[in-house]
Amino acid sequence: MKMVSENQENAGFIKNKWNLVKGLINKLVNAVIYAAKEAKKLAEDDPRRVVHSFKVGLAIILVSLFYYFDDPIYDGFGVSAMWAVITVVVVFEFSVGATLGKVVNRGIATLLGGSLGVGAHRLACFSGDKVEPILLGLSVLLIAAVVTFMRFHPKLKPRYDYGLMIFILTVSLICVSGYRDDEVLDIAYIRLSTVLIGGAASVFICAFIRPIWAGEELHNLTAANIEKLGIFLEGFAGEYFKSLERKDQEKTSLAEYKSVLNSKGTEESLVNFAKWEPRHGKFRYRQPWGQYLKIGAVTRECAYRIEALSGYLNSEMQTPMEIRAKIQELCTKMSTECSSALIELSAAIKKMTRATPADAHISNAKNASKNLKSLFKTSLWPDSDLVDIIPAVTVASLLIEIVCCTSQIADSVHELASLSKYKCPDDAMRQSHIGKEKILPTNGMEVSHNFSITVE
């Protein structure tokens, strides 16, 4: 009996253990599956991420070769050769501009910081053995404090923050290690050359193996943001007047414009990166990166109006259908024409051509907004309460503002087109567009912009 129960107990114990192990294995398998799914999603969202990851690994290996095989270099640099590896890891960024910016910052800061460190060290040498460390310490304190303070300056921060930090680093390292090792000049020289080797390897691999240009990212982001506003306006009228009987799943596509609201930071950092990049590929001329910021600003202005407009899609205050029907045609016209104009502008930016067809759409939208205003002037509304009209009137009035914003976006895109010397689309294509719209696009604006460049 005892043995049987012992056997049972043992069996139960083993079963419990087995269950525990099974549970753990299950959890582990689930975690691995989760991680794999997340990784797959990350890679599918932007396949360039995978390429970038292997580029970083490759750059590290390339620089490590100095350690592995080149004995003369290794002997010359000693342990300092690891600075090349550190430089690669720290400096390698997603876009060429960001990498180049960091390399230039790091290189120049190491050069200047090294010179200052050596200078401070030489000066301190003239004092006695006891005073020297105190003098060096004080100068490091002062330099670190002054340069740290400089890092707060709004003009220096966006582009030179990293360089200022490396400057402090180099000065401190040389002043501090210099006290022991009297070959300060050698340290400074080795540090500079290892940083340059690491930086050169990073820039080389970043720029020549499937490069990602910040300028192109900015270019595409600007086009995509304008397109998102266009997509919202395309769907808005149908959604608001419920004429197209859209389904719920299509509603979600209308929320895409929301990312435009908070795009300022991304745009500014991309501009800062793009400024480091040389001319390349389709950006053959010096690009007017500042103009992209201007386009971004007016695009956001338009997005704020659209945000206010979107509040009326699911608002409690609803205008009765019969009143909405009165303004439906013109509002739909304004909305779709603005949408077409924005999508044309976006496509023109993408293709780097002049967006002449957009002007026709904007004229149409402006005409519709004029007609709407005159519709409001005629007394069509004596029998309806003002309270019923308000939401529809507000929607109409916001749409009128959006027409103005669209026109501003078009102006700034045209300005970009003449600053970057975009080509005109084929004359044949243009004719067919004009034929469709039956309104001649005004070219006056572009001429005046061309003029303003000559003056500049």
Place this chain on the structure above:
Amino acid sequence: MKMVSENQENAGFIKNKWNLVKGLINKLVNAVIYAAKEAKKLAEDDPRRVVHSFKVGLAIILVSLFYYFDDPIYDGFGVSAMWAVITVVVVFEFSVGATLGKVVNRGIATLLGGSLGVGAHRLACFSGDKVEPILLGLSVLLIAAVVTFMRFHPKLKPRYDYGLMIFILTVSLICVSGYRDDEVLDIAYIRLSTVLIGGAASVFICAFIRPIWAGEELHNLTAANIEKLGIFLEGFAGEYFKSLERKDQEKTSLAEYKSVLNSKGTEESLVNFAKWEPRHGKFRYRQPWGQYLKIGAVTRECAYRIEALSGYLNSEMQTPMEIRAKIQELCTKMSTECSSALIELSAAIKKMTRATPADAHISNAKNASKNLKSLFKTSLWPDSDLVDIIPAVTVASLLIEIVCCTSQIADSVHELASLSKYKCPDDAMRQSHIGKEKILPTNGMEVSHNFSITVE
């Protein structure tokens, strides 16, 4: 004659040189004056910047003392002691949370990266002398690529990006330098302890000498943003109805709210920093940092409406004065009550008390918006064209939406108050407030929020 002319030439030459030198000196003096002015402005904008700069210098000096005076430690660490200096320069940030986050990231990443590096090195040792570098190289490539890819994950990026980078750095350094120097374990140990010394010094100086807490910054930013909206609304009605005859220089103060539109990035990074900070000072309880993001989101929603509203301040479409006069009283009421509510809410956040007086203002604003709606119902406008009314009606309608937004802001602030267990303001003060407003604030909301916490 010749000598005279030579003398004249010489005099002219000296004069030219002197002018050149004078010009250079002038330029130099101007540059110094400009720099000094900029520095003064930077320091006046935020005097803590000066303190922070000296704190950084102090931390570097403190860590350098290991070099200068402590021979046993220096001998133990060798050149690696500079890692402590590097850690200080790289890790010392403006706020305690940011510094602590970087130190924890760097510490843990160095520990894990060091372990993995040592492990990879031991494993590679079992293979032959020729295969070893290839195996090590491949493992570095693989680890670097996988971890670089992980850095793109949206959940890891905001808080652990720096740690992942240091992880790659440590693994590469140990694998690479390990090939030559067989005391890999020593390298890993020295690197970890120097990083810990540097990190500890940074955190100590950052947190104990006039600390700047990211949580407090976030708290103040949230309060300031709400206040800015309040200030705009305070001035708006007077500006729009031109009743107060404001001057141009006062108009500029109405543009302050614009910074709220793009505050999302700052708020998110402050939340990420604040999460690293321990409880301290007035934040005795675990703070619900996520709630600050919610408040920020509704504050921005309100700011977008205000942005749309501000377009009507200088709009071409102007409603005639007599029509505006009809809605002036109620619009002014809505605007000022919302303004008072927002300023109360902001003050309550600053003082960390419950914002009960704000509820009274919001009720008043809601009453005014109801009255406005019923004013629109009565036919006060038969003689006026709709086109004249539109801008005023849009302004009124945006103000009605702003009342809703204000109420949402109040809700989220009340939620924060109960999550962070804010105190009620003194009963006496509260009574006087209620007396003034003659409306009882509703406490129902807070009770329900208290309940929801219990459930959570």
